[in-house]
Amino acid sequence: MANPAENSGDFAAILAFWRDAGVDEAMEDAPVDRYATSATQPARQTAAPAAQTGIASPAAPAVRRAAEPPVAPVAVPLESPAAIQDARAVAAAATTLDELRAAIEGFEACALKRTAKTTVFCDGNPNADVMIVGEAPGADEDRMGKPFVGVSGQLLDRMLGFIGLKRETDFHITNILPWRPPGNRTPTSGEIALCVPFIERHIALVKPKVLILAGGVSAKTLFQTNEGIMKLRGRWFDFRPDYLQTAVPTMAIFHPAYLLRSPAQKREAWRDLLSIRQKLDELQKK
Ligand code: URA
Numbered sequence: 001m002a003n004p005a006e007n008s009g010d011f012a013a014i015l016a017f018w019r020d021a022g023v024d025e026a027m028e029d030a031p032v033d034r035y036a037t038s039a040t041q042p043a044r045q046t047a048a049p050a051a052q053t054g055i056a057s058p059a060a061p062a063v064r065r066a067a068e069p070p071v072a073p074v075a076v077p078l079e080s081p082a083a084i085q086d087a088r089a090v091a092a093a094a095t096t097l098d099e100l101r102a103a104i105e106g107f108e109a110c111a112l113k114r115t116a117k118t119t120v121f122c123d124g125n126p127n128a129d130v131m132i133v134g135e136a137p138g139a140d141e142d143r144m145g146k147p148f149v150g151v152s153g154q155l156l157d158r159m160l161g162f163i164g165l166k167r168e169t170d171f172h173i174t175n176i177l178p179w180r181p182p183g184n185r186t187p188t189s190g191e192i193a194l195c196v197p198f199i200e201r202h203i204a205l206v207k208p209k210v211l212i213l214a215g216g217v218s219a220k221t222l223f224q225t226n227e228g229i230m231k232l233r234g235r236w237f238d239f240r241p242d243y244l245q246t247a248v249p250t251m252a253i254f255h256p257a258y259l260l261r262s263p264a265q266k267r268e269a270w271r272d273l274l275s276i277r278q279k280l281d282e283l284q285k286k
Pocket of ligand 1 (some may be wrong): 134135136137138141146147148149150152153175215257
């Protein structure tokens with residue numbers, strides 16, 4: 001009999017294949033013994049009856065399939081222009097953050113919702129002057145249901161702490177996407193387009209005095225530009241989209257996950273933070 005240890009290279013290759021395909025987590029908290037479950041369950045589907053096939057197959061093996069999760073019906077195809085219209089209507093109807101959260105949790109047209117564990121809505125103080133918008137939840141955020149709670153979130157909290165901003169009291173934080181893209185892949189333009197009405201409504205409801213866009217996806221999406229983060233970061237824009245009644249001073253900064261990979265950029269990030277502190281001090285004097 002083959003020694004399983006001799007095949008460990010094969011197992012590692014298979015695991016690497018699934019990880020690269022975005023399947024990087026067990027979906028259940030405890031392992032499931034599929035042999036035990038299948039022994040106690042009747043077969044769901046058996047071979048086609050002889051009358052249909054014309055071939056009698058008394059010994060044909062039963063085909064067992066794991067029960068598939070029910071898929072909620074959607075009125076329109078996923079990520080279609082009609083789905084985007086739907087998202088706009090649902091977002092516009094929300095008059096409070098609680099209503100917006102409920103609207104997002106009930107929205108079924110984004111495929112990401114089916115692979116995510118939770119809808120990650122927001123954290124921090126919704127009445128704070130500062131609002132921060134990142135890209136999308138990662139694995140930790142998906143598990144805990146809150147934005148920026150993993151390592152990059154911890155770095156962001158430390159960075160903002162340097163300029164006197166605490167999450168509980170001084171800023172409100174959310175993402176462009178409320179659902180984690182599988183394997184943390186970059187969200188597609190279709191997924192982003194579908195979620196934009198929700199983040200726009202979110203900003204309109206919070207009415208921040210200063211808006212900070214963490215990373216290129218957030219900056220490009222809300223500024224509606226193809227310019228990269230290298231060009232956008234560190235500059236103040238009087239951001240006045242249709243959905244805001246007054247212009248909001250807005251700055252893009254490097255994403256903390258990028259800073260973890262490229263610590264040499266922390267110097268620039270520090271400059272941006274000081275500029276944010278200065279802007280807040282100016283606004284407080286007014
Ligand atoms: N990166 C983000 O952009 N948002 C999170 O919530 C976590 C990591």
